Amino acid sequence: MADNKRMINTAACLIIGDEVLGGKTVDTNSAWFAKYCFSLGINLKRVEVIADDEGEIIEATQRMSKNYDFVVTSGGIGPTHDDITYQSIAKGFGLPLVLHEVALEKMKALSKPRKNDPDFSWDVDSPQRTARLRMVELPWNKNKSDEEQIFFSADDLWVPISIVNGNIHILPGIPRLFEKMLTGLKPSLLPRLTDPEGKGVHRILFSTPLPESGVAGYLTELSGKVEGKGVKVGSYPRWGKSRNTVTLVGRDVEFMESLVPEVEQGVKGRRIKVEGEDDDEGSDQDK
Numbered sequence: 662m663a664d665n666k667r668m669i670n671t672a673a674c675l676i677i678g679d680e681v682l683g684g685k686t687v688d689t690n691s692a693w694f695a696k697y698c699f700s701l702g703i704n705l706k707r708v709e710v711i712a713d714d715e716g717e718i719i720e721a722t723q724r725m726s727k728n729y730d731f732v733v734t735s736g737g738i739g740p741t742h743d744d745i746t747y748q749s750i751a752k753g754f755g756l757p758l759v760l761h762e763v764a765l766e767k768m769k770a771l772s773k774p775r776k777n778d779p780d781f782s783w784d785v786d787s788p789q790r791t792a793r794l795r796m797v798e799l800p801w802n803k804n805k806s807d808e809e810q811i812f813f814s815a816d817d818l819w820v821p822i823s824i825v826n827g828n829i830h831i832l833p834g835i836p837r838l839f840e841k842m843l844t845g846l847k848p849s850l851l852p853r854l855t856d857p858e859g860k861g862v863h864r865i866l867f868s869t870p871l872p873e874s875g876v877a878g879y880l881t882e883l884s885g886k887v888e889g890k891g892v893k894v895g896s897y898p899r900w901g902k903s904r905n906t907v908t909l910v911g912r913d914v915e916f917m918e919s920l921v922p923e924v925e926q927g928v929k930g931r932r933i934k935v936e937g938e939d940d941d942e943g944s945d946q947d948k
Contacts, residue, residue, distance in 0.1 A: 667827070667853070671730050674691050676709065690840075693840055699862060719752060722753055750829065812849065818841065865918075866934070869930035895909075903940055
């Protein structure tokens with residue numbers, strides 16, 4: 662079993678949902694999570710999108726839990742028949758699903774009445790009640806404490822973050838909830854980051870009028886020079902725009918700042934704060 666007190670260096674994100682694969686819904690959670698990890702200095706190593714399929718969910722979560730320190734899943738925890746994330750992950754780790762009483766009480770207190778279901782009652786057994794209870798039937802390890810397996814990220818949210826095998830964090834697919842819940846989780850992650858102050862990594866942007874082919878040689882040389890310092894060099898063509906982007910990403914801020922004059926000269930461009938801020942300068946280049 663994983664230890665949810667271990668240090669966090671790497672992360673993976675698993676997007677679960679037929680609607681994403683079918684083009685009905687656009688996934689924005691993985692992009693938001695990438696920025697979240699970057700800001701904390703966590704190395705996001707993998708993002709996958711899979712179907713609402715028990716075998717797929719089991720295989721992916723077992724593999725990710727083994728390979729990465731911090732795993733987040735998004736989607737498949739609603740009240741309908743195809744919301745099978747909880748039950749699949751429970752099966753994958755040999756755990757039962759248990760009705761979590763605290764989560765249930767929070768759901769009762771915070772759930773708003775629905776206009777299309779005015780006669781609903783928590784005291785009367787009904788298909789609607791059964792469906793809602795599914796959302797607080799969580800994978801449960803009797804050998805772990807409550808705080809190791811469930812986290813409530815905000816006082817005004819009843820939806821819990823269910824934590825399985827110490828490092829799998831099960832979240833909803835609704836972007837507003839996904840973002841709010843991970844934001845609430847952040848303080849509990851900070852003491853476990855390999856970057857102890859949680860300052861994350863540093864990114865420097867450069868704008869260049871040259872096409873990728875025009876900077877490729879210099880950037881190859883630069884990459885070899887800075888790799889030993891943990892700095893990555895990136896080149897990003899911007900289709901239809903007059904200028905392309907070059908980046909330096911790393912933790913050694915002082916060293917990276919010392920490279921700025923050299924890189925500006927090497928790419929015949931200049932440092933910028935926001936990509937595209939100088940698009941009005943120059944003419945379109947072949948990308």
